[in-house]
Amino acid sequence: xxxxxxxxxxxxxxxxxxxxxxxxxxxxxxxxxxxxxxxxxxxxxxxxxxxxxxxxxxxxxxxxxxxxxxxxxxxxxxxxxxxxxxxxxxxxxxxxxxxxxxxxxxxxxxxxxxxxxxxxxxxxxxxxxxxxxxxxxxxxxxxxxxxxxxxxxxxxxxxxxxxxxxxxxxxxxxxxxxxxxxxxxxxxxxxxxxxxxxxxxxxxxxxxxxxxxxxxxxxxxxxxxxxxxxxxxxxxxxxxxxxxxxxxxxxxxxxxxxxxxxxxxxxxxxxxxxxxxxxxxxxxxxxxxxxxxxxxxxxxxxxxxxxxxxxxxxxxxxxxxxxxxxxxxxxx
Numbered sequence: 660x661x662x663x664x665x666x667x668x669x670x671x672x673x674x675x676x677x678x679x680x681x682x683x684x685x686x687x688x689x690x691x692x693x694x695x696x697x698x699x700x701x702x703x704x705x706x707x708x709x710x711x712x713x714x715x716x717x718x719x720x721x722x723x724x725x726x727x728x729x730x731x732x733x734x735x736x737x738x739x740x741x742x743x744x745x746x747x748x749x750x751x752x753x754x755x756x757x758x759x760x761x762x763x764x765x766x767x768x769x770x771x772x773x774x775x776x777x778x779x780x781x782x783x784x785x786x787x788x789x790x791x792x793x794x795x796x797x798x799x800x801x802x803x804x805x806x807x808x809x810x811x812x813x814x815x816x817x818x819x820x821x822x823x824x825x826x827x828x829x830x831x832x833x834x835x836x837x838x839x840x841x842x843x844x845x846x847x848x849x850x851x852x853x854x855x856x857x858x859x860x861x862x863x864x865x866x867x868x869x870x871x872x873x874x875x876x877x878x879x880x881x882x883x884x885x886x887x888x889x890x891x892x893x894x895x896x897x898x899x900x901x902x903x904x905x906x907x908x909x910x911x912x913x914x915x916x917x918x919x920x921x922x923x924x925x926x927x928x929x930x931x932x933x934x935x936x937x938x939x940x941x942x943x944x945x946x947x948x949x950x951x952x953x954x955x956x957x958x959x960x961x962x963x964x965x966x967x968x969x970x971x972x973x974x975x976x977x978x979x980x981x982x983x984x985x986x987x988x989x990x991x
Contacts, residue, residue, distance in 0.1 A: 959975050
């Protein structure tokens, strides 16, 4: 009789213990063996239940898995906000990454020659930065004066092309300061002295560097193209740079530079009509282009035309230039 009662009591306990053990085993297997690739954004003060749904959306989880994480694994109810990325790691590793607050960062790459408008598009694609505020700040006179100590019209030319790693809470102000301070740290200390010797102010030196950057990405040509523009400036010949016109057109440019664009005097960046340098830089140049302005080659060249391989053919007189156009462009 006693044996029957004991057996009747022990069987449920055994079954319950077995079920509990299997439940724990099943959840641990899921945690440590299943790998995921996912990006999750955790908002400020977001509760675990919401985060859980984001992580495991579309994933078949074990029975009472959320309860297991909260009560057995003691996963915190609130986590550090930010972006978290699982790059083919186990669920356990990903949850540990979130629990430790090891948030992912935004990787923003600004290529040489990007304009502020280009940077804004890149920021919108790859980060959570307020792009409208970013654009506003790059033209804000008070902000620019406080940041640079100079009354520049715009920060065009001063946001250094590089790769930046930004946290979720990075503001437009912080990003702009990082990019500008990067520019300052990269700029050769004798830049102003060198461009002054060439007859340019500091700002004009950056303007010319930005034009050179847009004309070519062949670093060995930077000093040569700089020499062409210096020769034109000294002789009072318009720079006649297509990229300056395109910059002035802004959103109106559809990829096709027309004759009417070359004749439009209302475009202050039209260096076919307006002699000298345009009002501001037209992109954010590399140090290579900047050094081209500091130490231009000594050449008699006045003209250059693009060849099929991306390099340029230079010439002294207009007739030779026309022959080069026929050879390298009209024959395409």
